[in-house]
Amino acid sequence: MWLEYKQGLYDKGGVSGDHGLSSRQRWKHAILLLLSLRPKSMPQFAANLSLLYPELAFLDRFAAAARDGFKAVEFLFPYAWEAREIAACLEAHGLQQVLFNAPPGDWDAGERGLACLSSREAEFQAGMQRALDYAKALACPRLHVMAGLMPAGASFESLRPVYVANLHWAAQQAAACDVELLIEPINLRDMPRYFLNRQDEAHALVDEVSAPNLKVQMDLYHCQIVEGDVASKLRQYLPGGKVGHIQIAGVPERHEPDQGELNYAYLFALLDELAYSGWVGCEYRPARGMQAGGTSAGLGWLRPWLQE
Secondary structure, X not given: OHHHHHHHHEEOOEEOOOOOOOHHHHHHHHHHHHHHHOOOOOOEEEEEOOOOOOOOOHHHHHHHHHHOOOOEEEOOOOOOOOHXXXXXXXXXXXXXXXXXXOOOOOHXXXXXXXXXXXXXXXXXXXXXXXXXXXXXXXXOOEEEOOEOEOOOOOOHHHHHHHHHHHHHHHHHHHHHOOOEEEEOOOOOOOOOOEOOOOHHHHHHHHHHHOOOOEEEEEEHHHHHHHOOOHHXXXXXXXXXXXXXXXXXXXXXXXXXXXXXXXXXXXHHHHHHHOOOOOEEEEOOOOOOOOOOOHHHHOHHHOHHHHOO
């Protein structure tokens, strides 16, 4: 197979014979060589507008993403803006909305979702209805439902029944709107006490709820920090059809994917080999921060894929 063949091109993260090059040059060398060899399928990349283009006002980030060649966007929460404002930005710049999060509770107070919290069911349900209204207005096919932080003294098993019940209810409501729901394992270094951390836990919960529109949001940054062995996890879970969305960032700094310990050139090729046809969300913090044009300047890793 093509992926097995091209494995011989790699030598400790680079391409054989490129040891005189910098890490950035090795990345570009590997990408260009892979593009010349691989089949014509390719990952589809969506700009995460909550993290990218931080020097711009939120509604101005849509134009910036389109100028950089993105065809789709995602973000955390749309609720500070009218749905019609966001819809107008999407239409004006020819962008597709592919993901956003349901309301997380009181984010500013530190809440990170309500789905695992008992006695918050009414608030969770009201938030889901609001999210589905936005999804309809933005023609967005999927929502991420954040699980929440485990209260002090609580165990995973003690919170599991309310989490499963909330997901079952939410999946039914979303199915009526033709929307997929996603749950995402998140690492405990970035989000201490978060309820859901591992890929196997997420897939077991999807199986337990047994709703065809409930899937896993597989963030490779979180997966690497919690479990490692990312390529094997992709091989294990993508063929089952229960991964609804993928996100990426460099590890450990959460900057551009050509920085850090993960070999994304290899992982992107693996997504092709596994015939992944979904979106890949670019949920990283640009290394140049608030510098004007910093996000665009850091997109050298992406441009070869957009040029295919």
